[in-house]
Amino acid sequence: MRVLPFLFLRPVHLLRTYRLANLQPDMLAGLTIAVVLLPQAIVFSLLAGLPPQMGIYTAVAAGIVGALWGSSSHLNTGPTNSASVLVLSILAPLAAPGTPPFMAAAGMLAVMAGILRIAMGLARLGILVNFVSDSVIVGFTAGAGVLVAVGEVRHLLRLDFSASGLLDNLVKLAQTVSQAHPASMALGLGAAGLILGLKRLDRRLPGPLIALLMAGAAVALFNLAANGVKIIGQMPGGFPPLARLPLLDLDLIGHLSTGALAIAAIGLVEATSIARSIASQSGERLNSNQEFVGQGMANIAAGLFSGYPASGSFNRSALNLEAKARSPMSNVFGSLFVLIATLALGPLVAFVPRAALAGVLIVGAYGMIDRKEMQRIWRGARGDTLIMIVTLSATLLLPLQFAVLSGILMSLAYYLLKTSMPQVRSVVPDEHFRHWIFQPDKPVCPQLGVVDILGDLYFGAASHIEESVRALQAQHPTQRYLMLRMQSVDHCDISGIHALESILRLYRERGGDVYFTRVRESVLKLMKSTAFFRDVGADHFLGEDNAVEHLFYHVLDPAICIYESDVRVFRECQNLPRPEYGVPIVLHTDMPAGLLTEIEPRALWDRLRGQAPPVVVDVRQPREFKRGHIAQAQNIPLVDLLTQPLTLPHDRLIVLACRAGRRSARATYALHNQGYNNCAVLQGGMQAWEDAGLLEAVD
Structure with a gap:
């Protein structure tokens, strides 16, 4: 029950804590956003195969709800390039673009994607976006940019054909390019050139809005519509109406399920990535689960109020930050200003030529291809490069919903591969x-x-x-x-x-x-x-x-x-002598079972003080022997014992000693091979002798 107040009642908290001192800066930032959002809403809706008013309705409904229920103060939710391209790709096989069934399916797609996003937020799955590589977004966005640019060329040239897929589009463009309409082409190229020129002059100028207004003025002034230039036409005014959606059409829901999942996934990754990027500059703390719910609510609102799927926009969010917005209310004001502008300027929008919109979209599509980031990924890890290339190729050649999901699944597979092969x-x-x-x-x-x-x-x-x-x-x-x-x-x-x-x-x-x-x-x-x-x-x-x-x-x-290896890896072995003895030294690592007899330090001590004491042979190096040894011992280093003739008695017990027992065990094996059968090893070596408090002889 604690989840509901935390995630669904955020607007109450936002309005209760809102400060009047933020009103003016938020309204000014909202006005700045509206100047960019209005032309984008029109352009992106046409890109999705939908009438312009659906883009406006999406900008209003999704923008307000996304701001009130989201986590970020600056993330602007509304129509985007990537969401629009996905919508067209998903719905084109189901209905003709612009028709009532197509529009109803777009609304259903928004509602379904919204429900999926809310479910992920309620399930606390916000962390999942961290497992989707940025290479997926870069590759998909670049591929979508290419598709948008190629798809809009036919509108720029006013060519009458329909195509499915990149290759089909290119072939038909080559076949019909000679039928290009000069006036339409001039308007489209002029709009694109004006936007690029204004960017160089001052990036703060609303290039797309100015370009569309000037193109519309040219159409109205010179009556270009009568000469074959296609225009948007009159848009219905008023507030976003409630849509009549086939909410119980299970067959349609089945056809849209894969696409809704793709839109939900790519939209969440896109929105949360943008929010994190903006938050790194503003210092704001984000809640990914809250953002999931906010994006879900925004899409449901867009679908119910005659819109289509929405997501976060990077350029509008960055503009919001740059405009000194202080709270999410700036995005609310931005959407309201778009609605007011539409009601006031609706008749003028009717004269905007479709070719000019194509020019605006082509410029935007070019900007979607982040060449610097692609070069960084190319020079980076091979896995990221492969994910980007596969996602880019799939975006260009496959239906976009499958391209998105393949990129996401590949990034998850890459993550699992990396963690499973540390x-x-x-x-x-x-x-x-x-x-x-x-x-x-x-x-x-x-x-x-x-x-x-x-x-x-x-x-x-x-x-x-x-x-x-x-x-x-x-x-x-x-x-x-x-x-x-x-x-x-x-x-x-x-x-x-x-x-x-x-x-x-x-x-x-x-x-x-x-x-x-x-x-x-x-x-x-x-x-x-x-x-x-x-x-x-x-x-x-x-x-x-x-x-x-x-x-x-x-x-x-x-x-x-000492006897076999000249490698000295650790600090402790730096002073060990090198094996330069002039004769081969054979060390027996494995002793035959039952060969070794051990004698405890105290027992040896007692026998050394009795009748017929044993012969004690210390097989350590001379420098070790000098540090401390058994008083009655004689020092015969293991190398000498292995390579020189011995004069040890056969009728007395021979006890061999070293530091811990390993060298003396080898010495026992060597003596056994030379006929000395009455041998024993000091158990635990000189370490055990010293631990028992028996050490007396020190040179």
């Missing part, structure tokens, strides 16, 4: 070891892969992320450990958890493991609730600052770094 890339530290960056040309650690997931881990992306990680693992098969950086994963679902479980299983089956850093709280909560956190282990979720340090000293195998 980047999964291997990163390494920068030269200062401060940031992780993507540097594909730099070597990676042979043991640890560090991977950024740049996107959400949801059902649409889970498979792609898993396959990408598997591909990275296949590319670097020696990397048995993986650290996933998940600061860009804002959302994860059960499919994402299954993908992580599969990745964890992949690495653990190969004797490695997976660790996580920078996991967001919402994702971590899901991991805990699904038992993934428990299965992985709390110690596998590391802080960003100490993650590599922990893995380097507690997980990774330093023997691989």
Whole structure:
């Protein structure tokens, strides 16, 4: 129930809070809008195949209702180029333009589109317009501009033919161009030239209005109508009458449904885009759902009061802002001024030649092709370029309602494609070891892969992320450990958890493991609730600052770094010696089952003080040995143990020690191959020895 006051009772709030100090500036801005809106209403209605008065009625009804129920203070709602082109394209197969059935269908189209827009507003679907690429609007508007320009050439030349589609129009123009009417062509080209000239002189001048008035004066003065120049003719005066619409004609509703959806969608995207653009200059906060309702109410009002579908106009909205309008009432005043002007100037409008209107439309159509924006899109992302080209091509070659919907569906498909294929890339530290960056040309650690997931881990992306990680693992098969950086994963679902479980299983089956850093709280909560956190282990979720340090000293195998690899990726491994030993070093990663015997630090301590103490061999590097070692130990670095003859006793227990146990395990395997069968490994290495408080010998 709270939605109704918020969305439908906006006029009450607007009128209650209106300040009288805004009255004068709003009326002046409304007068400025009316000067532009009046000729556009006439021109656009003819473009839609409708009589001029329907454009006037749309400008009045939609303009007032859209202002009162909309969210923007400056967005002007009324007849537009794109809506008019769509109306003609949708209705031409159903009825002849200008006939009563055609006019009734146009009103029905407005009502249906309005209902769809209101439904979207009530459903809080205003956010959906953010998923329609601007490339759709740019491509559609450019294509519509071409269609308008080509379609109006026949009226400019007063050629009598009907055509369906761009190609048919071009063919018939080429066949009949020799029959052009000179006087009509002169009026049309003169109107277009005058508009362009006035633009260069002063953009604030109402070029279309001046051009139409001068063309009408020329027709009246020289009686050009008698010489074959087609004119608009007398328009009915009075207020917008209620239309008799076939509201219960289900067959007609079925035929119009696709077109109504296209008009609703493109109109909403167009109106909200314009409103956002204007709001970025005015600083006004907008409510997309309120704007949906406002646009819906405006279209219903236009349809019921003998108009046709309407939308937001960028040039009129920008003019409203430039004219210093302070509230939506400026648009209300603009529509009222159009109505007054029509009642007063109706007889004069009858003399306006159709060719002059064609000239005005051709100039406007040229302006619809935003060449700079098209160039920017062309130079930008490939996806945006493809969407623009497809929408433009579809607009030129297909019925417009299908062109619009194809462009919108393609932009949605592009969005889904992008979100379902987030980047999964291997990163390494920068030269200062401060940031992780993507540097594909730099070597990676042979043991640890560090991977950024740049996107959400949801059902649409889970498979792609898993396959990408598997591909990275296949590319670097020696990397048995993986650290996933998940600061860009804002959302994860059960499919994402299954993908992580599969990745964890992949690495653990190969004797490695997976660790996580920078996991967001919402994702971590899901991991805990699904038992993934428990299965992985709390110690596998590391802080960003100490993650590599922990893995380097507690997980990774330093023997691989020292004896096999000359790659030094992390800060912690910069001081490790390079493997330049002159002889090949063979490190056995996998030990035969049951070969290793371990001895705990306290047990070794006790045996060293008993009879027949074991021989302790520390296989670390000399610099490590000097920092601290078992007092009775002798230092035989692993490389020497693997490459030089040994003189160790066979009749005593040999205990091998290293930092954490991995190098000593390899040493045990090597000694076993040389006939030393009475060997053991210090459990946990020197780290465990020190943790037990047994460290005494320090050089």
